[in-house]
Amino acid sequence: MTPMIDVVFLLIIFFLVSSHLAKQETRLPVELPVASTALPNDLDIAPLTIHVDASSRWHIASRAIDLSSLRSAILEYKASSDQTSIRIRTDRSVPYESIEPLLREAAEAGVTDVRIAVLTEASR
Amino acid sequence: MKTPHVVRDGSLEVAMTPMIDVVFLLLIFFVWTSSFEAPESDLPSSVASAEKPGGGAEPSPDIVAEAFDEIVIGVTFDSSGVKLELNQQPIANLSVLKTRLSEILQLGVQPPVIIDPEPTVLMADAVAVFDAARTAGADRVLFAIEE
Numbered sequence: 001m002t003p004m005i006d007v008v009f010l011l012i013i014f015f016l017v018s019s020h021l022a023k024q025e026t027r028l029p030v031e032l033p034v035a036s037t038a039l040p041n042d043l044d045i046a047p048l049t050i051h052v053d054a055s056s057r058w059h060i061a062s063r064a065i066d067l068s069s070l071r072s073a074i075l076e077y078k079a080s081s082d083q084t085s086i087r088i089r090t091d092r093s094v095p096y097e098s099i100e101p102l103l104r105e106a107a108e109a110g111v112t113d114v115r116i117a118v119l120t121e122a123s124r
Numbered sequence: 125m126k127t128p129h130v131v132r133d134g135s136l137e138v139a140m141t142p143m144i145d146v147v148f149l150l151l152i153f154f155v156w157t158s159s160f161e162a163p164e165s166d167l168p169s170s171v172a173s174a175e176k177p178g179g180g181a182e183p184s185p186d187i188v189a190e191a192f193d194e195i196v197i198g199v200t201f202d203s204s205g206v207k208l209e210l211n212q213q214p215i216a217n218l219s220v221l222k223t224r225l226s227e228i229l230q231l232g233v234q235p236p237v238i239i240d241p242e243p244t245v246l247m248a249d250a251v252a253v254f255d256a257a258r259t260a261g262a263d264r265v266l267f268a269i270e271e
Contacts, residue, residue, distance in 0.1 A: 042166070099250075
């Protein structure tokens with residue numbers, strides 16, 4: 001019995017660790033701002049998530065982007081999806097000047113639903 | 125009536141090792157699958173672009189005259205901290221802003237509230253002002269962008 005339990009145990013640990021790492025790749029660790037009036041995530045929409053890290057770099061799907069590729073990414077997203085919504089996950093220490101271009105590009109592309117990811121005060 | 129036959133082979137020891145194996149496995153499983161990240165939520169937001177050149181930061185006198193057309197909250201940032209302006213009148217802090225906004229909204233109007241942070245204002249403060257406006261009961265809170 002004991003060797004089998006050892007092997008099964010090792011396999012379980014292996015799969016858990018690998019799945020955990022795969023999950024972390026999709027989520028840039030940023031310190032989100034805090035708000036109290038936020039709505040829970042709407043799982044029905046598939047927003048385009050733009051990450052802004054603490055040094056004000058923009059990322060879409062863990063790929064760093066600049067202003068021109070941001071524009072094309074938003075247009076591409078808008079063409080591919082019928083519900084258009086942009087979700088900005090920004091670090092709380094980022095100045096507004098790095099968020100403003102995102103908002104402007106979204107507005108120019110005709111995406112009016114821009115959400116800002118926050119932590120609610122209860123979950124701090 | 126037959127009484128159930130209980131086998132007593134004399135050893136009263138509970139087999140601990142398999143139980144420990146299973147408990148340990150379950151423990152590892154739940155520790156790995158639990159997420160220690162706080163759940164995230166969304167602040168619904170939208171964008172107000174300045175129609176006139178020069179940006180929404182400077183409302184012209186005729187906009188002040190019809191003050192309930194829209195409420196512009198300017199957020200500036202300097203060494204002494206974050207400064208707030210409600211339609212160009214200085215506001216001491218966030219709770220004063222909240223009471224002022226809810227007083228305006230109690231009149232039964234629902235003007236769009238436009239948050240106009242300076243470029244250097246941190247998102248934490250901008251979102252705090254945004255949140256304060258929503259707490260005061262404003263339906264449409266927008267971030268201003270300058271063309």
